[in-house]
Amino acid sequence: MNRMTGAQLIIALLQRQGIRIVAGIPGGANLPLYDALAQSPHIRHILARHEQGAGFIAQGIARATGQPAVCLATSGPGATNVLTAIADAKLDSIPVICITGQVSTAMIGTDAFQEVDTYGMSIPITKHNFLVRSAAQLLEVIPDAFRIAVSGRPGPVLIDVPKDVQNQLVEFADWPAPGRADAPPPLDSDALARAAAMINAAQRPILYLGGGVIHANASAAAVQLAEKAGLPTTMTLMALGVMPSEHELSLGMLGMHAAPFTNLALEECDLLIAVGARFDDRATGKVARFCPQARIIHVDIDAGELDKIKPAHVGLVADAGEALTALLPRVAADPRRAWRERVAALKRRHPLPGCKPHEIVRQVAALAGDEAIIATDVGQHQMWAAQAYPLRKPRRWLTSGGLGTMGFGLPTAIGAALARPDKTVICFSGDGSLLMNIQELATAAELGVNVKIVLMNNNSLGLVRQQQTLFYGRRIFGADYQMRVNFLKVAEGFGVPAFEWEDLDAAMATAGPSLIHAPVDAAEYVLPMVPPGAANKDMIGGEVHAHA
Amino acid sequence: MRTLELTVNNHPGVMSHVCGLFARRSFNVEGILCMPVGDGRRSRIWLRVNEDARLEQMIKQLQKLEDVLAVRPHGADHAVFVGLEEFFRA
Numbered sequence: 208m209n210r211m212t213g214a215q216l217i218i219a220l221l222q223r224q225g226i227r228i229v230a231g232i233p234g235g236a237n238l239p240l241y242d243a244l245a246q247s248p249h250i251r252h253i254l255a256r257h258e259q260g261a262g263f264i265a266q267g268i269a270r271a272t273g274q275p276a277v278c279l280a281t282s283g284p285g286a287t288n289v290l291t292a293i294a295d296a297k298l299d300s301i302p303v304i305c306i307t308g309q310v311s312t313a314m315i316g317t318d319a320f321q322e323v324d325t326y327g328m329s330i331p332i333t334k335h336n337f338l339v340r341s342a343a344q345l346l347e348v349i350p351d352a353f354r355i356a357v358s359g360r361p362g363p364v365l366i367d368v369p370k371d372v373q374n375q376l377v378e379f380a381d382w383p384a385p386g387r388a389d390a391p392p393p394l395d396s397d398a399l400a401r402a403a404a405m406i407n408a409a410q411r412p413i414l415y416l417g418g419g420v421i422h423a424n425a426s427a428a429a430v431q432l433a434e435k436a437g438l439p440t441t442m443t444l445m446a447l448g449v450m451p452s453e454h455e456l457s458l459g460m461l462g463m464h465a466a467p468f469t470n471l472a473l474e475e476c477d478l479l480i481a482v483g484a485r486f487d488d489r490a491t492g493k494v495a496r497f498c499p500q501a502r503i504i505h506v507d508i509d510a511g512e513l514d515k516i517k518p519a520h521v522g523l524v525a526d527a528g529e530a531l532t533a534l535l536p537r538v539a540a541d542p543r544r545a546w547r548e549r550v551a552a553l554k555r556r557h558p559l560p561g562c563k564p565h566e567i568v569r570q571v572a573a574l575a576g577d578e579a580i581i582a583t584d585v586g587q588h589q590m591w592a593a594q595a596y597p598l599r600k601p602r603r604w605l606t607s608g609g610l611g612t613m614g615f616g617l618p619t620a621i622g623a624a625l626a627r628p629d630k631t632v633i634c635f636s637g638d639g640s641l642l643m644n645i646q647e648l649a650t651a652a653e654l655g656v657n658v659k660i661v662l663m664n665n666n667s668l669g670l671v672r673q674q675q676t677l678f679y680g681r682r683i684f685g686a687d688y689q690m691r692v693n694f695l696k697v698a699e700g701f702g703v704p705a706f707e708w709e710d711l712d713a714a715m716a717t718a719g720p721s722l723i724h725a726p727v728d729a730a731e732y733v734l735p736m737v738p739p740g741a742a743n744k745d746m747i748g749g750e751v752h753a754h755a
Numbered sequence: 756m757r758t759l760e761l762t763v764n765n766h767p768g769v770m771s772h773v774c775g776l777f778a779r780r781s782f783n784v785e786g787i788l789c790m791p792v793g794d795g796r797r798s799r800i801w802l803r804v805n806e807d808a809r810l811e812q813m814i815k816q817l818q819k820l821e822d823v824l825a826v827r828p829h830g831a832d833h834a835v836f837v838g839l840e841e842f843f844r845a
Binding site for chain 2: 326327330334336338509510511514515
């Protein structure tokens with residue numbers, strides 16, 4: 208018979224799930240859990256400086272490895288602080304398990320100290336959530352949480368555990384099996400045959416890949432299909448790295464900040480093959496005018512995505528890898544010369560306009576090498592990196608796509624560096640974003656993680672400034688900072704070596720974390736830009752560009 | 756009007772999950788009934804909702820909820836709400 212407390216049981220079950228790192232912050236309502244964690248020789252605890260940081264550290268681990276990762280927070284403000292990182296994981300389908308402490312069962316509903324309705328607040332931002340009512344329930348809840356987080360379309364699961372449940376003794380005979388992914392739905396061979404026939408009959412097909420291809424570890428299968436069938440291939444922000452950016456078939460990212468040729472090619476395509484992509488508004492622009500000539504094949508593991516935004520002529524509820532692999536023998540080898548020549552001509556005539564920030568991105572890339580992992584914050588620097596960084600492999604591009612959370616970059620980079628200590632992690636950030644989780648510089652310094660922060664500093668909320676310039680009559684309000692933060696001193700105060708841009712080489716050669724301060728003119732814009740709500744072909748090009 | 760029949764796990768959070776799904780998509784639920792069935796581990800929820808182009812998407816989202824075991828759509832004239840009308844006279 209096994210006999211232990213609920214807290215000890217949680218830690219033992221996490222260990223049996225293969226968890227070796229958890230990030231979190233202790234507080235009153237999760238102290239029993241921390242006491243149990245302290246006794247574990249197998250699980251390393253990463254002390255974040257803010258619960259949102261802990262949530263993003265877990266995300267960094269999950270995004271870089273594809274495995275579920277765990278964060279811990281106490282009740283009340285601990286829980287509310289971590290919710291942004293959980294919502295971010297929901298929007299980008301990242302398997303994060305968040306375990307929050309809660310006031311004791313008898314105190315729930317009494318407005319006790321540090322009590323909030325964590326369960327109620329987390330319903331709309333998790334894939335599923337639990338409020339655990341007895342220690343014995345943990346035997347089902349913990350494996351279930353992992354199974355749910357990684358099955359089908361991945362997503363975050365929150366487990367709220369009252370303090371008395373953590374302290375309650377539980378006896379049980381057998382350990383439950385660790386939670387693993389359910390088998391994906393069976394392939395619909397009829398739909399597969401129709402999809403293959405549509406691809407074989409298409410004159411101007413485009414393959415449109417989303418983050419689901421990365422979650423399914425299906426990058427190689429996607430590239431194989433594209434090469435066999437001669438499919439020019441565009442990727443969403445989430446899918447960058449699936450096909451190397453230099454690949455002759457790559458059209459790069461589509462949508463709001465795509466290269467003009469990408470959106471123009473989509474305008475001409477007669478078949479759009481969407482795999483693990485969800486027709487997000489930043490990708491499609493005005494949906495009614497997206498790919499106006501195209502029939503649509505849509506492959507997604509989440510049935511709720513089919514026909515949600517754009518009705519598909521053939522819809523397949525399937526694992527992206529299984530569907531792509533099954534399509535491969537059914538699709539005819541076809542170089543599609545005429546269409547690829549047309550796409551090549553569009554590339555020559557309508558290239559991505561260059562800008563100075565692209566040079567920053569490219570110089571960093573040249574030093575970082577092929578094996579680096581790239582994390583970004585949110586804003587102009589994110590889009591410049593998405594446009595210009597030569598991404599060549601999956602799980603090397605960690606960015607907040609759906610929720611667009613400023614403050615994502617630094618803690619996510621720390622998580623990635625912990626999970627992949629063999630790699631250099633670059634964190635492209637902006638001054639606005641970095642300030643939103645700057646306290647994690649202390650975590651980075653304490654751990655000595657190999658994170659190089661490239662701070663593109665324009666002393667403003669650049670993408671807001673850009674929109675106010677373009678769409679609000681140049682009335683800049685609330686977007687320019689009145690004072691300049693000395694980020695070099697701030698970083699050094701946290702114990703992170705800091706360098707000016709001219710010393711990039713030295714910064715990259717420094718062991719452990721470093722910050723590189725790269726000034727950017729506030730008049731630099733991310734171009735082209737499709738105005739929100741407009742069709743993708745109506746891109747604002749270079750006319751407002753500082754260097755036009 | 757349509758009537759939806761849901762088979763769900765019976766615990767305190769389930770109604771919140773189901774109602775929240777409709778609320779955050781600003782989809783009004785016109786009528787709701789819920790009682791445990793069998794040994795009480797499961798409940799049946801009856802929902803009366805407006806016929807709407809979004810209903811199919813709502814049903815797909817309901818089916819994704821971990822505690823929702825089955826969703827069966829019925830027509831508006833299903834007896835479950837008709838029999839209740841005498842309790843809802845203005």
